[in-house]
Amino acid sequence: MSGLVEGKAVLVTGGSLGIGEAAARIFAREGARVALAGRGRERGEAVAASIAADGGEAIYIQADVSHPEQVEAMVARVVSEFGRLDCAFNNAGAGVPSGPLAEIDAAAWDAAIAGYLTSAFLCMKYELRHMAARGGGVILNNASVDGLRGFPQDPAYSAAKHGVIGLTRSAALQYARQGIRINALCPGWIGTPHVVEAFRQRPDALAAALLHQPIGRLGRPEEVAELAVWLCSDKASLMTGAAIPVDGGYTAV
Numbered sequence: 001m002s003g004l005v006e007g008k009a010v011l012v013t014g015g016s017l018g019i020g021e022a023a024a025r026i027f028a029r030e031g032a033r034v035a036l037a038g039r040g041r042e043r044g045e046a047v048a049a050s051i052a053a054d055g056g057e058a059i060y061i062q063a064d065v066s067h068p069e070q071v072e073a074m075v076a077r078v079v080s081e082f083g084r085l086d087c088a089f090n091n092a093g094a095g096v097p098s099g100p101l102a103e104i105d106a107a108a109w110d111a112a113i114a115g116y117l118t119s120a121f122l123c124m125k126y127e128l129r130h131m132a133a134r135g136g137g138v139i140l141n142n143a144s145v146d147g148l149r150g151f152p153q154d155p156a157y158s159a160a161k162h163g164v165i166g167l168t169r170s171a172a173l174q175y176a177r178q179g180i181r182i183n184a185l186c187p188g189w190i191g192t193p194h195v196v197e198a199f200r201q202r203p204d205a206l207a208a209a210l211l212h213q214p215i216g217r218l219g220r221p222e223e224v225a226e227l228a229v230w231l232c233s234d235k236a237s238l239m240t241g242a243a244i245p246v247d248g249g250y251t252a253v
């Protein structure tokens with residue numbers, strides 16, 4: 001039986017942890033050749049080896065996606081390894097919590113924009129050059145429900161994620177006639193390791209967060225990743241320019 005993304009060459013940024021790791025594993029399960037990119041070599045190589053041990057195909061690429069030259073080299077490496085790039089899941093993101101807007105210092109703001117928005121822009125820039133030259137491809141950006149509505153705990157994060165959605169929609173319009181689909185995922189609270197650890201230290205914060213997530217629990221990384229893989233597959237051929245919640249009802253309220 002052939003998989004949902006059989007034979008496709010796929011790049012997953014931030015693919016060695018959390019949602020990205022789950023996506024790398026599910027892409028491979030569904031038949032893709034997977035390049036997972038990240039900053040931590042040891043963990044990235046371990047995930048790639050574990051995918052291979054399960055019968056999948058994966059390589060690890062060392063890259064910090066907030067640096068243009070590393071992003072360009074990352075995309076070039078995927079193309080040299082696999083001969084092409086069919087799908088990219090731009091998932092990597094990191095920053096520091098920002099707090100009340102009047103207290104955000106410029107360096108923390110810059111870090112959030114660089115880590116969550118500029119990184120998505122850089123990935124898209126080099127992926128699109130390749131996809132446009134080949135005449136097709138799929139890009140999926142990992143945004144957040146906080147890109148669809150305000151998030152009082154972290155205005156810089158919310159602004160960056162609104163930016164990711166704006167970038168996604170605009171690029172989708174630019175490239176729709178070139179066979180390139182571009183969408184954004186908007187997860188609610190997902191129980192990735194750093195989220196679980198943060199809530200373990202602050203059970204009151206978990207209870208407060210779940211007040212906004214009607215399903216009453218954290219999502220699992222795999223619940224986001226299954227949708228990511230489907231959106232990158234040919235089954236989603238009519239979907240472009242969409243910002244899709246996967247959030248246990250968070251945005252339904």
Ligand SMILES: NC(=O)c1ccc[n+]([C@@H]2O[C@H](COP(=O)([O-])OP(=O)(O)OC[C@H]3O[C@@H](n4cnc5c(N)ncnc54)[C@H](O)[C@@H]3O)[C@@H](O)[C@H]2O)c1
Binds near residue numbers: 063092115144
């Ligand atoms: N976990 C959630 O509740 C949640 C909710 C909504 C959106 N998201 C988004 O989903 C994405 C993944 O989140 P996660 O919770 O799985 O995160 P995570 O911290 O568990 O994993 C992110 C991975 O990306 C890597 N990474 C971060 N910045 C990088 C960079 N500049 N270059 C290369 N690699 C980098 C990290 O090292 C890590 O391996 C992020 O964009 C996040 O904003 C997460």
